[in-house]
Amino acid sequence: MLRDKTMKKVMQNTTPQAITLTTAALFKYTLFSLIFAAIALLTVILPAEYNIDPTGIGQKLGLTVFHNVKTVSLPSQAGVEKLAATTETIAVIVPAGKGVEYKFIMEQYQKLEYKWITDSQPLYFDLHGEPKGDTTGYFESYAIATLDEMKGSFTAPFAGSHGWYWKNETDVPVTVQLIVKGEYVQHGLK
Numbered sequence: 001m002l003r004d005k006t007m008k009k010v011m012q013n014t015t016p017q018a019i020t021l022t023t024a025a026l027f028k029y030t031l032f033s034l035i036f037a038a039i040a041l042l043t044v045i046l047p048a049e050y051n052i053d054p055t056g057i058g059q060k061l062g063l064t065v066f067h068n069v070k071t072v073s074l075p076s077q078a079g080v081e082k083l084a085a086t087t088e089t090i091a092v093i094v095p096a097g098k099g100v101e102y103k104f105i106m107e108q109y110q111k112l113e114y115k116w117i118t119d120s121q122p123l124y125f126d127l128h129g130e131p132k133g134d135t136t137g138y139f140e141s142y143a144i145a146t147l148d149e150m151k152g153s154f155t156a157p158f159a160g161s162h163g164w165y166w167k168n169e170t171d172v173p174v175t176v177q178l179i180v181k182g183e184y185v186q187h188g189l190k
Helices: 002-014 023-050 077-084
Strands: 087-094 099-106 111-118 123-131 140-147 149-155 160-167 174-182 186-189
Touching: 087 099, 087 160, 099 174, 123 149, 140 149, 160 174
Parallel strands: none
Antiparallel strands: 087 174, 099 160, 099 186, 111 149, 111 174, 123 140, 123 160
């Protein structure tokens, strides 16, 4: 019985009690929330989202970094025409029972349209890229299959070498005719 009375007393002490706010307290908390929202807007949201930094704090916090983009001069019209006209046809011989890699050195976001076709047999291939300066052996595959032709376009997700590894599992050499058009720094067998 003594135990039941003690439990009842403990239960009464732990029951949540209703909190009521006076009008003055509610007004004070609302005013505080509005002031806090205005400070957040001026110091964080406007500098980060819209590059508007009336206080200068956004610059000091590094929130305007995405909007401080340098102006890039566009190539002349003659340069654009030359770039657009860059189409090459490349013959790559894949020896019997061996594999070769043909890579294009590309900067980030450069584009390449391609079409390749073999003269006979399908080849196993891996279209992949390796980041510039990476020494860990990392590479990212974009397409892996066994085909005798492929056509598509490619935008380099990072600066580095991008291209194909072809493996000839037959006992005769296979020639790949690779036709490319696009933007790249250089290319060749790796």
